[in-house]
Amino acid sequence: MTRHIRYAAAFCALLLAALLVNAARIQVIQAGAYDDNPANRRQDIARYGQPRGDILVGGRPVTRSEDTGESLRYERTYTHGPLYAPVTGFSSQRYGTTFLEHAADGALSGTDPMLSPFTLWNDLARARNPGGDVVTTLNAAAQQAAFTGLGNRKGAVAAIEPATGRILALVSTPSYDPGALSGNGPAVTRSWLGLNEDPDKPMLNRAVRQTYPPGSTFKVVTAAAALDAGVIKDLDQRTDSPDPYTLPGTRTTLRNATHGCAHASLRLAFEKSCNTVFAKLGVDVGVTDMAATAHAFGFNDTRLRIPYSVAPSTFDTSVDKAQLALSSIGQYNTRATPLQMAMVSAAVANGGQLREPYLVERITTNRGATVSTARARPPRQAMNPSTARHMRELMRNVVEDGTGTHAVIPGATVGGKTGTAQHGVDNSGTPYAWFVSWAQGDHDLEPKVAVAVVVEDASAHRREITGGGVAAPIARAVMEAVLRS
Structure with a gap:
């Protein structure tokens, strides 16, 4: 009898060991596969089972979490959603996350280990920290001024603090309310389909994810390259620039939208925005030095994050002389985001040094304790300091005596450059109106703000002055908001 009991006990022990081994296999070895299984809703229930941290502008949250009482308990809501959509992005139970909601998801959802002093205990107890808060660099008044200025037009605004790289405004229009995508009901699906089918593309972040031909605003880069290369030594010296200018190796002639550009000095050509002078300057500088200067300003950089990714602005380096001439006036394959052109203006304002732009000042716990701050990055030397001084002088002339007079601010020194970028088949599209300043x-001891504005559907009848008439007043409003604050 005792022998049978021993056999039964051994068999039971074997079964118990098999159960333990199987449980370990499921909970340890295969845990990742079960966690990632779409049929497993536990992660979603846990993710939305507590309030999400907030995104702050000027110390005030522009996001909230609403308790729905459902299994996916908390839904995201947005204060002034369309105003901040290019910054916050959306957090949707059905469609995921974008922009800051995505880049800072670990902190906002409470899963980032830096939010807890007891990371090992949280892992063992499967506990989740309260969501942390993301404090942005935005200036609320500048953001509102940019949004109001653009109004119902398609376009974008980017504003930077030159000395630090802090992004002060980032606006894209038309916009949308991210809160319409927060839940998981039929209304969310309808909103998603409507937004994606809208021909005006309201979910497109034109400030950082759309590139445009920069037109004459790129002449800031060309002028800096010419000064750095020694092609121009005196701002008032006559240049060898015929009007019209025949593109090298072709029979195509380039003309100007204004008179008095033939052999004009750099100062006069910048003020009048003479295409012939800057096309010729680009050829004289050469593709190697033009590309090096463009790269120093941030063109062709695929690594820029603010912290979410930015579409790379491009300057084509595999061009012949005729193509280089067009590239040097912001046409051909030259493309730039509004953020990139704000970086160009910021480098001029900051004595030639370019600070990498960033959007997150710090991350805090839900109790306000700082756990992470913006990492200081060394500046990039975009141009010689002496060149930057000349460029500031040229940009001031544009505002005081040229096409940028709509950007004048009493009690402040303002520099700027207008631009009208042709596009479409045979340049048939409505030109984009640009202004950088x-x-x-x-x-103030130093410039406080650098701005780039692009308006897609501006009136084309004023040609080169379009940027001054349409985009410059928007830039002025943004600059005034920053200077007042």
Whole structure:
């Protein structure tokens, strides 16, 4: 009898060991596969089972979490959703996350280990920290000024603090309310389909994810390259620039939208935005030095994050001389985001040094304790300091005596450059109106803001002055908002 009991006990022990081994296999070895299984809703229930951290502008949250009482308990809501959509992005139970909601998801959802001093205990207990908060660099007044200025037009605004790289405004229009995508009901699906089918592309972040031909605003880069290369030594020296200018190796002639450009000095050509002078300058500088200067300003950089990715702005390096001439006036294959052109203006304002732009000032716990701050990055030397001084002088002339007079701000020094970018088949599309600028208050020790504005559907009848008439007033409003604050 005792022998049978021993056999039964051994068999039971074997079964118990098999159960333990199987449980370990499921919970340890195959845990990842079960966690990632679409049929497993536990992660989603846990993810939305507590409030998400907030995104802050000027110390105030522009996001909230609403308790729905459902299995996926908390849904995201947005304060002034269309105003901040290019910054926050959306957090959707059905369609995932974008922009800051995505880049800072670990902190906002509470899964980032830096939010907890007891990371090992949280792993063992499967506990989740309260979501942390993301404090942005945005200036609320500048953001509102940019949004109001663009109004119902398609376009974008980017504003940067030159000395630090802090992004002060990032606006794209038309916009949308990210809260319409937050839940998982039929209304969310309808909103998603409607937004994606809208021909105006309201979910496109034109400030950082759309590139445009920069037109005459790129002449800031060309002028800096010419000064750095020694092609131009005196701003008032006559240039060898015929009007019209025959593109090298072709019979195609390039003309100007204004008179008095033939052999004009750099100062006069910049003020009048003479295409012939800058096309010829680009050829004289050469593709190697033009490409090096463009790269120093940030063109062809595929690694820029703010912290979410930015579409790379491009300057084609495999061009012949005729193509180089067009590239040097912001046409052909030259493309730039509004953020990139704000970086160009910021480098001029900052004495030739370019600070990498960033959008997140710090990350805090839900109790306000800082756990992470913006990492300081060394500046990039975009041009010689002496060149930057000349460029500031040229940009001031545009605002004081040229096509940028709509950007004048009493009590401040303002520099700018207008631009009208042709596009479409045979340049048949409505030109894009550009304006890039910087401003320094009379009592400030350094420029406080650099701005780039692009308007897609501006009136084309004023040609080169379109940027000054349409985009410059928007830039002025943004600069005034920063200087007042």
